[in-house]
Amino acid sequence: MFALIDGNSFYCSCERAFDPTLRNKPIAVLSNNDGCAIARTNEAKDLGLKMGEPWHLASKRPELKPMIWMSSNYALYGDMSRRMYEVLCEFAPRVDPYSIDEMFLDFEGLPCDTVAFAARIRDRVRQVAKIPTCVGLGPTKTIAKLANKLAKHDRSGPGVCDLNDPAERIRRYADIPLNEVWGIGPATAAKLARRGIDSVAAFIRMPLDETRDLLTVVGARTHAELRGIVCFPFSVAPQTRKSIAVTRSLGRPVMTWVEMEQAVASYVTRAAEKLRRHGLHVTAMQVFIRTNEFNADPKYSNQSTFEIEPTADTMALIADALRAARQIWRDGFRYAKAGVVLLDLKEPGDLPEEMFPSRDPDRSARLMAAMDAVNLRYGRRTVTPATAGVQQGWSMRRQRLSPRYTTHFDEMLNVRA
DNA sequence: TCTGGGGTCCTAGGACCC
DNA sequence: TCTGGGGTCCTAGGACCC
Numbered sequence: 001m002f003a004l005i006d007g008n009s010f011y012c013s014c015e016r017a018f019d020p021t022l023r024n025k026p027i028a029v030l031s032n033n034d035g036c037a038i039a040r041t042n043e044a045k046d047l048g049l050k051m052g053e054p055w056h057l058a059s060k061r062p063e064l065k066p067m068i069w070m071s072s073n074y075a076l077y078g079d080m081s082r083r084m085y086e087v088l089c090e091f092a093p094r095v096d097p098y099s100i101d102e103m104f105l106d107f108e109g110l111p112c113d114t115v116a117f118a119a120r121i122r123d124r125v126r127q128v129a130k131i132p133t134c135v136g137l138g139p140t141k142t143i144a145k146l147a148n149k150l151a152k153h154d155r156s157g158p159g160v161c162d163l164n165d166p167a168e169r170i171r172r173y174a175d176i177p178l179n180e181v182w183g184i185g186p187a188t189a190a191k192l193a194r195r196g197i198d199s200v201a202a203f204i205r206m207p208l209d210e211t212r213d214l215l216t217v218v219g220a221r222t223h224a225e226l227r228g229i230v231c232f233p234f235s236v237a238p239q240t241r242k243s244i245a246v247t248r249s250l251g252r253p254v255m256t257w258v259e260m261e262q263a264v265a266s267y268v269t270r271a272a273e274k275l276r277r278h279g280l281h282v283t284a285m286q287v288f289i290r291t292n293e294f295n296a297d298p299k300y301s302n303q304s305t306f307e308i309e310p311t312a313d314t315m316a317l318i319a320d321a322l323r324a325a326r327q328i329w330r331d332g333f334r335y336a337k338a339g340v341v342l343l344d345l346k347e348p349g350d351l352p353e354e355m356f357p358s359r360d361p362d363r364s365a366r367l368m369a370a371m372d373a374v375n376l377r378y379g380r381r382t383v384t385p386a387t388a389g390v391q392q393g394w395s396m397r398r399q400r401l402s403p404r405y406t407t408h409f410d411e412m413l414n415v416r417a
Numbered sequence: 418t419c420t421g422g423g424g425t426c427c428t429a430g431g432a433c434c435c
Numbered sequence: 436t437c438t439g440g441g442g443t444c445c446t447a448g449g450a451c452c453c
Contacts, residue, residue, distance in 0.1 A: 031421035054420040
């Protein structure tokens with residue numbers, strides 16, 4: 001049996017955990033660059049704020065006047081997620097984090113009332129990690145996800161929904177639209193709707209071979225899971241990462257190569273830090289730049305993907321990335337976004353020994369270790385490659401940022417008593 | 418002036434091989 | 436009028452997730 005626990009309006013709840021004046025208020029947390037709403041409290045949903053609504057439009061709507069808008073503070077959310085994880089580990093032998101705010105728990109063979117147990121976990125997370133949650137229970141991950149959603153929709157309910165009983169499940173399935181199901185997105189829902197299938201009940205009545213023909217193995221797995229057949233078991237070993245991306249909208253249009261060079265170099269710097277934190281080397285890279293997709297600016301978009309000598313060295317990666325970026329750069333455009341993706345990540349042990357390395361690997365490793373250590377101790381970007389620039393006029397907007405309560409001493413909460 | 422970022426998996430189709 | 440069959444590998448793009 002699976003349990004899925006999921007933070008309610010997670011980012012907003014994290015903000016509330018440290019600022020009680022935000023309770024019962026309509027809040028939205030904005031995406032990077034203060035672009036659009038990516039988390040809303042129930043109060044915000046009730047005012048009619050939609051997921052993904054651009055802030056510059058939403059903030060002009062009169063009915064959204066009472067909204068409190070906040071920039072996203074990922075340092076805080078990551079930390080709160082860790083706290084939640086630690087609490088869950090007290091209860092279940094296996095906890096499988098699925099996203100920053102969702103974790104699957106292994107409830108197999110629990111000798112107790114699982115619904116009551118789930119309620120206790122919820123209380124504890126609320127008390128210790130200060131995050132309100134809902135829990136869904138089911139024989140498969142897909143059903144547990146669905147149960148979680150039902151628990152969330154029932155705002156005045158107990159916060160726990162159990163879909164283990166097959167009869168109960170069939171009853172509920174009749175009223176659940178397909179877009180509520182994990183793994184069924186807009187394209188699949190539309191495909192099924194064209195065949196007159198618009199509820200979970202109708203979907204699971206579809207014959208398996210027909211499902212597979214229409215939706216390939218992906219849809220067939222979801223189909224089976226909804227019938228109670230496990231296709232997504234608990235992961236045995238944590239799989240290693242396959243790619244690392246750092247892509248950003250620029251805070252204002254960039255028109256000079258000097259600025260683009262800085263942006264790309266600083267994205268590479270960040271990506272390389274992540275790479276080393278995972279203890280990996282990279283053997284291929286992608287760089288892209290593009291103009292604004294929404295406005296009337298002349299459009300240009302290009303990317304370059306290429307193989308590189310395996311490395312985790314920031315300087316080497318910057319050199320490669322800038323060479324590629326220079327090739328796709330065209331003068332005369334207003335660039336709005338750029339990004340760097342590290343592909344084909346490898347464990348260093350899985351790489352063949354370089355016969356004629358272009359760098360001294362030991363020297364590079366020592367330099368990177370020193371850089372990471374300084375930045376860990378004194379804060380990100382204390383030491384940074386010169387190409388990444390100091391004046392970053394193009395960097396993203398975050399005008400409504402909350403303090404980094406949990407990760408910076410000088411921003412910690414002060415309590416006077 | 419302002420519309421996110423970071424992932425995974427699967428498939429179709431081309432290139433290539435014998 | 437006729438033009439094999441079977442296999443692998445790679446990549447671009449689609450779809451989905453939060």
